[in-house]
Amino acid sequence: MLKYSDDYGAYILEFEDVIFCWDEQPDDNYEEIANNLREAYNRNIGRIAEAVYAEIEDLFDVADVDEVISKLGKPQIYPDNGQVTYCENIFDNLHIISFEYSDDEFSEIEYVSIDG
Numbered sequence: 001m002l003k004y005s006d007d008y009g010a011y012i013l014e015f016e017d018v019i020f021c022w023d024e025q026p027d028d029n030y031e032e033i034a035n036n037l038r039e040a041y042n043r044n045i046g047r048i049a050e051a052v053y054a055e056i057e058d059l060f061d062v063a064d065v066d067e068v069i070s071k072l073g074k075p076q077i078y079p080d081n082g083q084v085t086y087c088e089n090i091f092d093n094l095h096i097i098s099f100e101y102s103d104d105e106f107s108e109i110e111y112v113s114i115d116g
Contacts, residue, residue, distance in 0.1 A: 001013070002025075002026070002030060002031075008021055008076070009023075010022055010023055010078075011023075011024070011025055011026060013030065013031070013034050015034075015038060017038070017042070017074060018038050018041060018074060018075050018076075018077060019074060019075070019076045019077070020033075020034045020037070020038075020076075020077050020078075020079060021076050021077070021078050022078070022079065022080055023078075023080060023081075024080070026079075026080075033079055034079070036104060037077055037079060037104060038077075040104055040105045040106050041075065041077065041084075041106055043106075044105065044106040044107065045069055046065065046069070047106065047107065047109065048084075048099070048106055048109055049065045049066075049068040049069045049072070050065050051099065051109035051112055052068050052072065052097060052099065052109075052112055053065050053068045054112070055112040055113075055114065056068070056091065056097070056112075056114060059095075059114060060091040060092065062091070071089055071090045071091050072086050072089050072097070073086050073087075073088035073089045073090060074086075074088050081100075082100050082101050082102060083098060083099070083100050083101075084098060084099055084100075084101065085097070085098040086098065092116075094116040095114050095115060095116035096114075096115045096116055097112070097113070097114055097115075098112070098113050098115070099111060099112040099113070
């Protein structure tokens with residue numbers, strides 16, 4: 001169920017494996033959008049982890065893409081701006097990892113960033 005969250009400062013729809021966030025109240029088809037993106041995200045987690053791994057392998061001394069997948073944590077996906085954020089990653093307690101995607105299949109991962 002869609003609800004506004006003061007913690008996120010957004011309207012959220014939460015599943016056990018992903019959180020969807022909208023800055024403004026989304027259109028009525030938000031559940032369909034979220035389900036499609038969730039399936040695409042899970043289907044392409046390997047491609048996503050490869051892009052993240054390329055940016056963090058030296059910073060966090062991770063062994064491989066599988067380790068990245070296991071440590072990313074629950075993503076926050078922002079469909080309105082094509083961004084994914086990992087605030088609950090377990091690489092360390094200081095950094096937030098995010099990236100931008102340019103299509104709804106997560107086939108093009110861009111601008112991986114590490115903040116903290």
